[in-house]
Amino acid sequence: xxxxEVVRDPAGLLRLRGxxxxxxxxxxxxxxxxxxxWLIPWWEHFGAGRQLSCVAMFERERLxxxxxxxxxxxxxxxxxxxxxxxxxxGATGCDYLDVLxxxxxxxxxxxxxxxxxxxxxxxxxDLDGLWRDSPTALHLAQLFPNxxxxxxSAAGLGGAPAEVVRxxxxxxxxxxxxxxxxxxxxxxxxxxxxxxxxxxxxxxxxPGVSIEVARTPEEARIAVERFxxxxxxxxxxxxxxxxxxxxxxxxxxxxxxxxxxxRGWLRLYTLFAARRPVASVYGxxxxxxxxxxxxxxxxxxxSKSVGLVLLARTVQEAYAEGLHEFDFLRGNEAYKAQWAxxxxxxxxxxxxxxSRGKAVRAAQQAALFARESVKAALPRMALEVARRTRRMLxxxxxxxxxxxxxxxxxxxxx
Numbered sequence: 001x002x003x004x005e006v007v008r009d010p011a012g013l014l015r016l017r018g019x020x021x022x023x024x025x026x027x028x029x030x031x032x033x034x035x036x037x038w039l040i041p042w043w044e045h046f047g048a049g050r051q052l053s054c055v056a057m058f059e060r061e062r063l064x065x066x067x068x069x070x071x072x073x074x075x076x077x078x079x080x081x082x083x084x085x086x087x088x089x090g091a092t093g094c095d096y097l098d099v100l101x102x103x104x105x106x107x108x109x110x111x112x113x114x115x116x117x118x119x120x121x122x123x124x125x126d127l128d129g130l131w132r133d134s135p136t137a138l139h140l141a142q143l144f145p146n147x148x149x150x151x152x153s154a155a156g157l158g159g160a161p162a163e164v165v166r167x168x169x170x171x172x173x174x175x176x177x178x179x180x181x182x183x184x185x186x187x188x189x190x191x192x193x194x195x196x197x198x199x200x201x202x203x204x205x206x207p208g209v210s211i212e213v214a215r216t217p218e219e220a221r222i223a224v225e226r227f228x229x230x231x232x233x234x235x236x237x238x239x240x241x242x243x244x245x246x247x248x249x250x251x252x253x254x255x256x257x258x259x260x261x262x263r264g265w266l267r268l269y270t271l272f273a274a275r276r277p278v279a280s281v282y283g284x285x286x287x288x289x290x291x292x293x294x295x296x297x298x299x300x301x302x303s304k305s306v307g308l309v310l311l312a313r314t315v316q317e318a319y320a321e322g323l324h325e326f327d328f329l330r331g332n333e334a335y336k337a338q339w340a341x342x343x344x345x346x347x348x349x350x351x352x353x354x355s356r357g358k359a360v361r362a363a364q365q366a367a368l369f370a371r372e373s374v375k376a377a378l379p380r381m382a383l384e385v386a387r388r389t390r391r392m393l394x395x396x397x398x399x400x401x402x403x404x405x406x407x408x409x410x411x412x413x414x
Contacts, residue, residue: 002064002112006120007054010047013040016056019063023100025287029134032286033094037259039068039087045252046090053084055116057109064102065109071122077363081356084122086129092252093293095174095330095346097129098136110139111156118157123357128171128348140166140349152353165358168349172330175340179326183319192338196312199305208275211313214268220261223268224254227280231296244294253282260284267317271310279306281314289325290318308335315339 007013013020017036024030032038043052050072057065068087073080088094101109117125130137143155144166152162177186187193203209214223228250244250260266267283267290279297283290292314297307318326328336330346352361 002108003058003060004112004116005056005058006116007056008052010040010043010052013043013052013054016063016066020066020100023063023066023102026103027100028103028106029096029098029100029136030287031096032265032284032291033088033097033129034068034100035286037263037265038094038256041252041255041259042088042092042094043070044255045248046092053120054087055113057112057116059102059105062102064105065113066100067113067117068097068100069117069120071120076124076360077367079356079360079363081123081360082121083124083126084117084120085126089126089128092249093330094129095172096131096134097127098131098134106135110136114143114156115158118152118159120159123353123360125351125353126348127350128346130347130349132170132345132347137168137347137349140351141168144351149358162354163358165352165361166349167352167361168347171346171348173332173343173345174330175328175332175336175343177315177326177328177339177341179319179324183316186315186319189341190339192308195305196308200309200312203273203304203306203309206273208273210272211310212270212272213317214270215261215264215266217258217261220257220266220268223270223280224257226270226277227268227282227294227296228253229296230277230280230298231294233298234296236299257282267314269310269314271306271313273301273304273306279310281310283314285318285321285323288323289327290314290321290323292326292328311335311339 007016013036017040020036024035027034047070050070053069053071055065055067055069056063057067069084070087070089071082071084074083075081086094086097088097099109099113127140144150144164146166146168149163149165152159152164155164157164179186187196190196212219212223214220228244231244244253257266257268265284265286267281267285269281269283270277271279277298278301280295281292282294283292285291292311295307295311297310315326328340350361352358
C-alpha cells in the first residue's frame with residue numbers, strides 16, 4: 001500500500017522538488033516535460049485561474065510516484081465542466097506526459113494514482129500528450145474500452161460511484177533520429193546531403209560566419225533574446241507562432257532556459273553571418289536525447305538555407321556528445337521527415353465521468369462531426385487561407401495600428 005498526497009499549492013511542489021527531480025531521472029517514463037525544471041516555471045506562468053491537483057505517492061517517506069495535474073472549470077458545448085489535465089497541457093508543446101514511477105513499482109503506482117484520480121472532483125479527465133504506446137495509455141485502454149461506459153470502481157477509480165466513458169484520438173507525430181553509427185555514416189543516407197554540403201561550403205566562406213552554443217545561465221541570458229527575436233521574425237508573415245504566442249509564453253521560456261542552463265541541459269545554438277544572428281535552435285539534452293524544441297531564422301537569409309545548416313550542426317554535435325537519439329518532438333513538417341528515421345505518436349485520452357460528462361461528450365462529438373464535414377467540403381487552399389487569417393487576427397499588432405491595417409500589412413508581406 002502506498003500513501004498518497006494531493007499537492008494543491010506551489011509550496012508543496014517546491015518542497016518535493018529534489019525528490020521529484022530524482023524520480024523523473026530514474027523513471028522509465030521520465031522526460032524533460034515531466035521534470036520540475038520545466039513544470040514549476042510552467043505553473044508559475046500558466047497557473048492563473050487553475051488549481052494544482054498533483055498526486056504524490058510515497059512508500060514510507062520515499063517519493064515513488066508522481067502524477068502532475070491541475071484542475072479548472074471550462075465551458076464545453078456551452079456547459080461548465082470540471083476538467084483535470086496534465087501540468088504542461090496546452091500551447092507550450094509538451095510531449096510524452098505521463099505518471100512518473102520508480103522502476104519496478106509501476107504497477108503499484110498506477111493503481112494508487114487511479115484511486116487518487118477518482119477522488120478528485122472532475123467531469124472530464126483530459127490526458128493530452130501521452131505517448132501512444134506507453135504502459136499508462138495501454139493500461140487505460142484495457143480498463144476503459146473505447147466508447148463503452150464502465151463503472152468507476154470496476155476500473156480502479158476511487159471516489160463516488162459513477163460511470164466513465166473513454167475516447168481517444170491521435171494527436172502528434174514525433175519524428176526522431178536513432179543516433180547509431182557515426183554522423184558521416186548518417187549523412188550517406190540523407191537525401192539532401194549534396195545541397196547541405198553546397199550550402200555549408202558557401203556560407204562558411206562568407207565573412208563573420210560563426211556558430212555559438214549557449215549552455216550556462218550567463219550565456220543563455222543573451223542567447224534566449226536572440227532566439228526569441230529570430231523566432232518572431234520567422235513567423236511574422238504567418239501571423240505569429242502557435243508555440244510562442246504572446247509575452248507570457250516568452251516569459252516562461254526565459255525562466256525555463258535559466259533552469260535548464262543551471263542543470264547543464266541547455267543547448268541554445270546561434271548562427272551568425274556578417275556577425276549578426278541569422279538562425280537559432282532551442283535545444284535541450286535530457287535523458288541521453290537531444291530535444292529539438294524550437295527554431296527561428298532571419299527571413300532575409302532564408303534563401304541561403306541558414307536553418308538547414310544550423311540543424312545539421314546540432315545533429316552532428318548530438319553524435320559527438322554520444323547521445324542515443326535526436327528527437328524533433330511534435331510536428332509533421334517536411335524537413336523533419338527528410339531527416340528523421342523513425343517516429344512515435346502522442347494521443348489525447350479523455351475520460352468522461354457521470355451524467356454531465358457523458359452529455360458534454362455527446363454534444364462535442366456532434367459539433368466535431370459537423371466541423372469536419374464542413375472542412376471536408378472546402379478545398380485545401382481555402383482552409384490554409386482561413387488558418388492564416390485567423391492567426392493574423394489574433395497576433396499582437398504594433399502600437400497605434402488598427403487590426404484591419406495590421407492584417408492587410410501582414411498579408412502583403414506574405
